[in-house]
Amino acid sequence: MTRHVDVLIIGAGLSGIGMACHLTREKTGRSYLILERRTAIGGTWDLFKYPGIRSDSDMYTFGYGFRPWHGTKVLADGPRIRQYIEDTAAEYGVTDHIRFGRKVTKTSWTSDEGGWTVEVLDERTGKTETYTSDFLIGCTGYYDYDNGYRPRFPGEENFGGQIVHPQHWPEDLDYRGKRVVVIGSGATAITLIPAMSTDAAHVTMLQRSPTYIAALPADDPVAVGFKFAKVPAAIAYKAGRARNIALQRASYQLSRTNPKLSAKLMLAAVRAQVGPDIDMKHFTPNYNPWDQRLCVVPNGDLFRVLRRGEASIVTDTIETFTEKGIRLSSGEELEADIVVSATGLTVQMLGGAQLEVDGQTLATRDLVAYKGALLGTVPNMMVILGYTNASWTLKADLAAExxxxxxxxxRDNGYTEVVAIPEEGDRSEASLMGGALTSGYIQRGDGVMPRQGTRGPWQVVNNYFRDRALLRKAPLEDGILRFRRTTRKTAPVTAETRSA
Structure with a gap:
């Protein structure tokens, strides 16, 4: 059976739910469905279950602009974020529009038919389903849900303990009283160290190279003040959100215009947190601030467990795993019962689905992004990707709007088709995110990510204030977007009549 909707959304995580809510809020009058491979709402926040999982952006900006996040915590834990997304979906009537357990395998645009045909696997029954739509929106993020990045370590077959990856955390993993080594220095690693040190015998963070880390208060003092003064929640949220957007931008701008000063300030703050007995080599990266994403820790929890000796940090490379642990290039051996490979993500677009236009399979790497949202030469389609230097949701909200x-x-002009057409020279060789960050997962994903543009609306600058004007106010008919009036030739078997 073929089902038809006006707008088909792939993914019921933060971006997909937000997109569906905007369809209703902006009074588009379009019918829609969300295809979600998992069995619950939440995306990332339903998948990751490792100890201490939390946001790495403040909740004033990580929450939706249209639905305040109530609470004073700067960073929120995973279960609360997932609940927030679920509650938002319920409030806007989105939940009934979701089809769970559906893996999208192929997306095909046909100009003669004037629409999308999407092939879907119902993973519960094993049956194939077909959906058609006028518009397609990819809200799957940019990583592979099935496979985290897990390098093969020399000698790991000799290790007598257990190796786990945070993306697929074993529910029955008992690390109480165990010696744990966490490999990695990113947001996941710095979250795991303090969370596991409470019950583990000892936790060692093993990093190849350091990352810039900043401590934030666990509770936002301004939010606490607003709550104490009984400021209405909507006003408090709007004010706090505006402040944090400005602070984020100022911090990032300082790192770009005066990286030496930015690094000096960050490292001085770390020294104040860790005390005099910990070698600063473990916190002094060989790159400038914001060349890779900044990691944040609430109330300096990572620094606190290091000071207390409940955890330690080692900067070295792995020579080989041994039966009892890991031997480093320096000759030191780290004994371990459990090793956590917090080594990052595997980049993937559209959840791994094939993208096809008029019978031709397209590689997302060959496409260039328009306004960081549409894909050049691909009609009636948007892919939502959030910011890399600020909260993901800030860009996701703008793109949905x-x-x-x-x-x-x-609708108002009788158009049925829109496509962004790049000119020669509009596409650069840098990936959509590679122009902003040098993180390992972005470099590994270069063969998958769409390309960055060289000028105008093709160029992604990761600037909320610029994007707000570009996406909310700039003329739609700019000579780059081509609009057409066509008639869909094939009649769908079953049409969804519920509209946004």
């Missing part, structure tokens, strides 16, 4: 502007403009 922009697409709703497009939908309403097309």
């Amino acid at each position: 922009y697409f709703c502007r497009l939908l309403n403009h097309m």
